[in-house]
Amino acid sequence: MQTIIENLQKHFQVVSYHQQRENLGFLIASKEVAVGLITHLRDYEGFAHLVLLTAVDWIEDEHFQLTYLLHHPEKKVDLGVRVMISRENAEMYSIHHLWEQARTYQRELREMFGINFPGSPDVDKPFILEGWEEIPPYRRDFDTKEYSEKTYFPRPGRETHDPAEYMKKKLYPNE
């Protein structure tokens, strides 16, 4: 693992590297070099298997984190490439030419996070949702409970009591 990283540092600017466990590491790459870096990892280092591609919404820092998790089938190690992209007009270069399955991931990210991947096939087609009109649901600022309660008629007749409050009401209402 260490040698791979050292190798990588010769060619690319790897911002930070964090070894999570023996066979799993995460590094941060900038948006511009990411696709080149991933291509390099796939073609020269042997990370042939794209395990997953997903996003994390760091709404406080106003960016999305894209995680490309790559697996090395021979060395049995995983490397996560983290790319931070701005939440405003979120857009990332597509990698559908590297892995066929990436287009599914990118379609999903487009729909659930609103991250665009220009050039990815069918990326604008609805994937999971149908007739969705709100902000992309996996974004942190979308409140699913509130949406559900306002849309789907929860069955009435439920009420609960907080034990402490209730005991106050019963035992010492005036204090």
Place this chain on the structure above:
Amino acid sequence: MTKLNDILSPFTAWKHVVREPVTIKDPLNREAADRYRGFHKNDISECIGCGTCESICQNAAIDLVPVDGVETKDGDSGLRPRVDYGRCCWCGLCVDVCTTNSLSLSNEYTWVDEDPDNFRFVPGAENKSWDNREKGYKKPGNGYELYSPVRESMEELEPEQRDQSFIEIVQGYSKEQAEKEADRCVECGICVATCPAHMGIPEYIKAIRNDDLNEGLRVLYDTNPLPEICGRICTHKCETVCSVGHHGDPLSIRWLKRYIADQNPAEEYKKILNTETLQPTGKKVAIIGSGPSGLSAAHYLALMGYQCTIYEKLPAAGGMMRFGIPEYRLPYDQLDKDINYILSLGVEIKYNMTIGKDITLEELNKQYDAVFSGTGLHMGRSTRVPGTDHPEVYQAVDLLRDIVLGNEVPVKEKIVVIGGGNVAMDITRSLARLQKQKFGKVDMLTTSLESEDIMPADREEVIEAREENAVIDPGWGPVEIETEGDKVKGLHVVKCLSVFDENRRFAPKFDEEQKKFFPADMVVESIGQGMDLSYLSEEFKEQLKMDPRGRILVNDDFQTSVDWLFAGGDMIQGPDVIHGIANGHKAAMGIDKYLSDK
């Protein structure tokens, strides 16, 4: 050939045609496995309505609702969980986390209904066919706990180290320990009602977990201006009802409170509590006695902008907290930390001022807009058995006060203490320390009317006293103190069978046959205290309404029948610190109301 085989071998399927079908004959009455997670059962008498099941349920399937026949009382919210089977997923986490182990799942699983609103019920309270099922999912054993039932152990001085000096025994929690202990809390809030001051216990424990001790201190001061003190010597009624304590050790709420207070430096209190500037109202209140109720009242009055003056008979503030509680339990510097903060809010204190002697109550009334009296119980009660008037028979409160004041305390080689309360333990252990210092060995014997299991003293006090080589021999009623001239020979006792009658009234029964004699050089009585109302003039006493037992009657605002006089603390309710604090707080609010209305 393989091809022919491929054509023929599938027909082997037909051999099954003659076999008996494996179908379950009567699937409607088939019982599920022993551990099956079926419908809920609740032992409603065990359940305390703590709501932990509700808070762990990710489906919001559980509501806490009042149930007929279940009363709200200390340690029982009177609520019971109602399960919505339109939400439940039968994960059983509610069973795993149930603090009383009252909740369980039966292995019944069939519930069919036409009306979707029927799928809600209070297990245990509404009769269901599976209520008597033995089988079903219960909380597993073998180290399976969702929260720790074991209390984080507290560092204490070893008995050998502590029995010579008055150094504080309990060391207090470190950060890790406190956070671990705070982590055990299930945030049910059952304790809040039991705490006389109704402190925000779950909130300040949460503050510890979040490592936000400033917030913790703010929560403490909302209801309790003496956290250092309470964090050490509170009778912690809250811990007796702690829901975690039903199966496991209760949370050490007291030590956690102490941890918050300890960790916040005194000089930053004002900043943390945002009391650097107060809005004065220009009104003045006199407070008699600087015990917990007096200090508490002073604190909240000061926060409300009243100018408070405390009149204290003794040369130091704190009342019973200073003069009744030995230093090894409550070091003076910690006592001073709390008191000094209250004084820093602009509260004035006048020492060595005895009401009735140096200044009368009527004069106070003229100088101040209202008066609060928290004079406490400072007169030791006597057993009144023959021999109690002997000079070598002492009162515990007097001795304790003398120890603090630095007066010379008579210490003999062989001492017997009568009493089973915390004061008895205090005097036992204090005298034991003095014996050790003086004679190099301890020979203390403490006896009480109550047998061991109903002794009013805290358990750990008894245990620690024994660790310090004092003998505790409870369950004996004193008959006579044998004296010989100016010397005491010892104490004659008989076996006490029961202390209270069936109406919980004090009516001890003795077995005269079983007798014992405790030889002693000195006897200390510690069977309770009474109040000293000598500072009230006779004509004033006549204006005050008293109850038949001689206590001053107060209303909910702790206002006496004389409208400018408020009273609280041990003399009204007690005796313990936390009641005093609560009284002081309420009285302060009563005074505020009274003065705002005026």
Place this chain on the structure above:
Amino acid sequence: MGKEYIEKRTVISPEGNPIEVDPLKDYFCDAAPKSCKSASGIIEKFANWARSESLWVLGFGTGCGAIEMRPLMTPRFDAYRFGIQWRPTPRQASVFVISGYLSVKTLKRVVRSYEQMQNPKFVVALGSCTINGGMYWDSYNTINRLDHYMPVDVYIAGCMPRPEALLAGFDKLKHIIREGRGEGANKYAENFDWYKGNQKKIIKDWDMPDYNW
């Protein structure tokens, strides 16, 4: 493909005039369902007996409950012996088993399948999800209560209900039908506007005809 094929298209009539054709109207009926009167007396009783003893279940696994359908069809529980059989098309089925949660996307198909079934039709709802949202009570994509969108005859509690509970549910359904209370289809027809309103409220992408039986 997109939605072109369901959008209105313009065709030239033989006279040479362009006419706008709504393809949805092309293929489907344009009348709301009507409540059907039941036959009288003994005939209806006999019919109800036959209906109750021949429950044809629509094989539409809408949620996780579909996993318990296989055991029901197979030797262990063998629902066939109780007259319960599975049909692959809604036209021939009389019982719709809603096996758990319904996402909005599925609800649309469920409504369509339900409407394609013939009167009398019965709905069995499995599990918490159909009663009050179940595990997914706060999900943005699943409905909370089924009875807002179609009449339900029997609810079976559980998550998932075991096959035995399902059989008990079918048993109950048989009783209901025999007592002549299985009139969900008529209820649907009578409260058609209400049900349609509720459905349309959450199915934003309403690209199907209102009536499709």
Place this chain on the structure above:
Amino acid sequence: MGTIVTKILYALLTLFIVTNYGLILSGVVRKIGARVGRRHGIRFYQPYIDLIKNYTFRTRITHGIMYYIGPVFRLTGGIGLLLFLPVIYGSPVFDNFSFAGDLTFVLYFQFFGVLGMALGAGESGHPYSALGVSRGLAQTTAMELPLTLGVLALAVQYHTLNIHEIVAAQQGSILHWTLFTNPLAAIAMMLSFLAMMGRSPFDVVLAPQEIPIGPPTEYHSALLGVLQLNRAIFPAAKLILFMNLLFGGATNWGELVIKTFFIYMWSVFVGIAYPRFRVDQSVRWYFGIPLLIGVAAILVVKYF
């Protein structure tokens, strides 16, 4: 005049008995199939209840006139087939309208059902129906070939096109059965019989896993009831046909029940063991061995 009326009444009686027999047989056979799967399966009278239930549906929708006619067509095929079969040999009551040359008639009726389905299902407009019908027609055509060759071989062998006479020729001993006198034709016809009964491996027409459930996808309520009724009559008629042609016919109902049951079981026996062919595979398969056997049967009766 009187004779034709009694003839019709007798035919209706036959129809009634055969229909009930067909319904019970389909129930019993499904039970036996279920036993292989180690379960009890449906109640044997379940087909009756299903039938009643389908007729008691309150609503039905229409896709056009052919949609109605389709099932009726099909039912006509079933009843027609039955009516020209001598059900019980030698019985004046259950001899039906058997006449000289009824064999050709029967062969035609046997195709009639599929055509009826094609008309009706085509009208219903469902793509699965269309797929199913095209599959059905393709497979029936392929299956007809060995069947027709076998029947021709029989015609050549017995020098008649009258089923009654064919049955008569087989009386006397079990060894007079066509099965033993002309085994090649019997094999060719029994292989065709598999596809005729619509069971695995030749059930691609209905194939619930692929085109649920083929032609009758859109049929429901009473129309499905008609189809169901036909599913009882048609197979029973086919069974009687095969019994007559290959297994010496029946002289009483008991014999009929036993013989037809075992003929039916042949298709079930194979059906349980195999998955289904794709339609191109089944067509190819029928153009292979069964066709050769059929040709061989003709050659054998012609030249030996």
Place this chain on the structure above:
Amino acid sequence: MSKKLLKWNEDRTLFPEKNSEGKIDVDYDSHKFMKIWHGPQHPGITGNMSLELTLLGDEVMDCETHVGYLHRGFEKLMERRKYIQCFPIVCRVAVPEPDFNEYCFASAMEELAGIEVPEAAEWLRTLVLEMSRLQSFLAWIGGQAGSLGQGIIGQWTIYLRDLILDRFEELTGGRIYHMYMLPGGVRGLLPDGFRERMTQNLDDIDKFMKDVKKVMFDNYVFKKRTVGMGVIDPAWINPFGITGPNARAAGVAKDVRKDNPYLKYPELDFEPVVGKDSDIYTRADVRRRDLLMTVDLIRQIMAKIPDKGDIRAKTPNVLHWKVPAGETYSRAECTRGEYGYYMVSDGTEYPRRINVRGPSYTHAVALLEKMIVNANIADVAGLMVSLHTYPPEIER
């Protein structure tokens, strides 16, 4: 590349040429094509998804998968649940084998929180995972035979699966959703008599699987339908992210249990089952042999599993368990391939993000769309089942 694949390709040369995207140019205006929807209400579709097929006669010219019918927004729901509250809902991601979700979730969380699971719990987890594989395989085999029109196999195997579900019920208290492996450990030891009953069931399964082999695999028609059908080219494995039996049938010995061993697998003796031809038949056979291997593994586990011991590590109070900030990925080998949970914690009581990587995600969308083109419509169901996809883990 095997000869069979070549033969299959030859067979298909009569059909329209594929374009660079591997699809056929469909000209709808030519009216030669028919569009049908396979699903969501369709008995041939596993679970609830649909295929939009464009047909030319019986042949599929174009396929588009539509998923999302079972979307519940798990990943969103988990963000607003405490860690322990996620535990009951993760198993719902994949109904046929919920335990892999539980394991991956628990192990990812344990890794971030630095918790060591007791020995007994590790063994029990291994047992439950293998039992889960077993029952899933059994259900699948019935599905594969059923998709080709042979119902009898399903009758047998679902019955066998029921036996395993009975054992699950006994051990975990749940029939379908076990909710057994909660973070920190498991929820119970082996009940009394479990071993005997389990051994009995395994023997039954062994015996029945021999029949299944005879009836299903040594079957002329079955071979006719499956040999040479739906070949996955080994070169597709990485671009499509194919894992599990689908990859192993193509001769690539991918098995997480061997590659990145977890739980007690290093102490068990097994070799990944590998096939050669990569067609439907091989995939089915690989799964059948994998099933038998699982039976053997369970026997090995039963021999080693302890009867006593702690079942759960000491953890913080689950009501407010704060997992230290960090991110990790934990994986396990399920019946369909690599199952994984990607967990990001921001140090609060709630997970920041959990992403579920189900093997069907890659198999059922991109791969299926590619493979189905040029197939006969009658083969669609068989092909889909042979990839062993399960829709809920695609859309979650």
